[in-house]
Amino acid sequence: MFRKTLLIFIAAHAVAVRADENHGRGQRLDLTLGKAVRMALQKNFSITAQKFDPKISRQREMASEGRFDPAFALSYSTGDSVIADTFIRGATTNAGAQFGARSIVQSDVWSTGVSGVTVWGLGYDAGFNTSALGGASNNLATNWTSEMSFSLRQPLLRGAGPEVNLADVRIARNNVTISEWTVRQQVMTVITQVINVYNDLQFAHENLAVARRSQGLAKQLLRDNIKRVEIGVKTPLDVTTAQAEVAAREAALITATRAVKDQENFLKQLITADMMLLIRTSVSIAPPPSSALTPNVVAGIRNALESRPDYQQAKLDIANRNIVVRVTKNAELPRLDLQASLSLLGLADDFGTSAQRIADRDRSSWSLGAIFSIPLGNRESRGGHGAAKLSAAQALVRLQQLEQQIIVLVDNAAGLVFTTQQLTVANREARRLAKESLAAGEARLVAGTGTTFEVLQLQKQLADAETAELRAIADYNKAVAKYRLETGTTLRVHGVKIE
Known part of the structure; x- marks a missing residue:
């Protein structure tokens, strides 16, 4: 057993x-x-x-660097408007045209430009636009207006310098x-x-x-x-x-x-x-x-x-976090920006002449100024900086x-x-x-x-x-x-x- x-x-x-x-x-x-x-x-x-x-x-990181990429813009628009001949400067009328007749005015506008911002906070905008105004009815003459413009805006206090603008x-x-x-x-x-x-x-x-x-x-x-x-x-x-x-x-x-x-x-x-x-x-x-x-x-x-x-x-x-502290500290400062602009204008009966007049600087205008602003109390900036330090x-x-x-x-x-x-x-x-x-x-x-x-x-x-x-x-x-x-x-x- x-x-x-x-x-x-x-x-x-x-x-x-x-x-x-x-x-x-x-x-x-x-x-x-x-x-x-x-x-x-x-x-x-x-x-x-x-x-x-x-x-x-x-x-x-690449997306944050994209803030400093310049932006290129290009646009075109066209349109018609109906107005009385008597109110059109330079208009000529056919023989037999009656007072109070109306004309169709066609407008074409082209514009292009580049804008952006640098690591110093400098904002820039350079553009060129031209417009043609005229029409076939009543022998309305075509007027060309071309303009080249430049503008700059440089912060001196808030938003100034690479430390702030490169923070992100x-x-x-x-x-x-x-x-x-x-x-x-x-x-x-x-x-x-x-x-x-x-x-x-x-x-x-x-x-x-x-x-x-x-x-x-x-x-x-x-x-x-x-x-x-x-x-x-x-x-x-x-x-x-x-x-x-x-x-x-x-x-x-x-x-x-x-x-x-x-x-x-x-x-x-x-x-x-x-x-x-x-x-x-x-x-x-x-x-x-x-x-x-x-x-x-x-x-x-x-x-x-x-x-x-x-x-x-x-x-x-x-x-x-220390970067954020420095950015929020800068945000407590008042805003003081310098602004400058330059505009060159050309008027003529054809595009080539209007563009040439820009080069000749027949008509120009410029401006230079400053913008100063400060929030009363400034609690938002002070609170943000205090929180960042903590x-x-x-x-x-x-x-x-x-x-x-x-x-x-x-x-x-x-x-x-x-x-x-x-x-x-x-x-x-x-x-x-x-x-x-x-x-x-x-x-x-x-x-x-x-x-x-x-x-x-x-x-x-x-x-x-x-x-x-x-x-x-x-x-x-x-x-x-x-x-x-x-x-x-x-x-x-x-x-x-x-x-």
């Missing part, structure tokens, strides 16, 4: 293993940690999406850099995620091997106890106890197998844009390289303040807070590296002692002084110690990755350059 029971347990395990193998059947992806990182850099959705931000910011451009340029730092942050985060999941997958594989060894030990003990019962040195209770433990370890094996599949999916999600890969492909990984690191907290903080994207972004945000001060406090957080994060990350190093050593020793204890317990069982329960407990302790050691190794590698993330050195360590 005992042999029959053993066969049932072995058969059940074989069915579970075959089911697991069938589930994982399909293509196979062989990975190293370096290859996984490279695949993530090429295909990770979050990185791909984040890379749009700098492109969007550059387009916005400089903010847009800073925003481009901010978006580039955001991409770096996303890449660093994804690399760290890949390292973490890769180590978790390696742990899951090794933990599965531990579960299989543990189940193998329980099955071997079950077989031995069946033989011992048959020769009368053990009771059926020892067999039942071993059977129960085999069943429990079968459940642990199923859980460990599922953990491998889950971690594979997490890794595939990070390194591919092909969602069907989650279903079709199994992953085989090489052990991650050893991450030997002795953290230096002071150097780590210095690196973090130089290389962390969030810190650089915070400094650029302060720069943007916003800049707030951003500075947040930068100081971030500096404090970075110091804490780097110190904690360094401490985690040291802690996981110590845990790895301690758990390795615990695993060695647990193995020796199991050997001693098995010897006592053979000698008749030990019990099945004791051996099963020692087997579990060994499995737990092996798992703890493997977990500590994975946690150490993850702690190193976290330290590099917190110090902003992830890209440099992995040789990643972002274009």
Whole structure:
């Protein structure tokens, strides 16, 4: 009966293993940690999406620079009007025309010009227009009027100078850099995620091997106890106890197998844009390289303040806010603008002559003046400037807070590296002692002084110690990755350059 029971347990395990193998059947992806990182850099959705931000910011920068592009205008209009001949200067009438007759007058107007503003705030407008007034009825003569005009307007106080007029451009340029730092942050985060999941997958594989060894030990003990019962040195209770433990370890094996599949999916999600890969492909990984690191907290903080994207972004945000402070400070000034204009006029019976008279400056006019205005109370400008100063001060406090957080994060990350190093050593020793204890317990069982329960407990302790050691190794590698993330050195360590 005992042999029959053993066969049932072995058969059940074989069915579970075959089911697991069938589930994982399909293509196979062989990975190293370096290859996984490279695949993530090429295909990770979050990185791909984040890379749009700098492109969007550059387009916005170009849009802000477009304020200084000159505008070219060209227009033409035509029309007819009916008026009495007696009111038309220069009109001639046919013989026999009656007083009070009316004529159709046609007008055509062409105009073109260029206008814009410079970085100094100087507004300019240069234009040329010509009009033809005349008609065929009653021999109405055609009069051509051409005009070339120039006008300038230069702010002297409010709105004067590149600092004010280039503010939006400089903010847009800073925003481009901010978006580039955001991409770096996303890449660093994804690399760290890949390292973490890769180590978790390696742990899951090794933990599965531990579960299989543990189940193998329980099955071997079950077989031995069946033989011992048959020769009368053990009771059926020892067999039942071993059977129960085999069943429990079968459940642990199923859980460990599922953990491998889950971690594979997490890794595939990070390194591919092909969602069907989650279903079709199994992953085989090489052990991650050893991450030997002795953290230096002071150097780590210095690196973090130089290389962390969030810190650089915070400094650029302060720069943007200071630009706004200067712009709003300028807005508090009164408006004092100088204006100048020049107009050249040409009148003739044909276009060529009217244009020539412009060149000859037969008729010209000019003006020069100033415009001064100031809002009474000026609360809008004063309020805007006050809010901008407070916003800049707030951003500075947040930068100081971030500096404090970075110091804490780097110190904690360094401490985690040291802690996981110590845990790895301690758990390795615990695993060695647990193995020796199991050997001693098995010897006592053979000698008749030990019990099945004791051996099963020692087997579990060994499995737990092996798992703890493997977990500590994975946690150490993850702690190193976290330290590099917190110090902003992830890209440099992995040789990643972002274009």
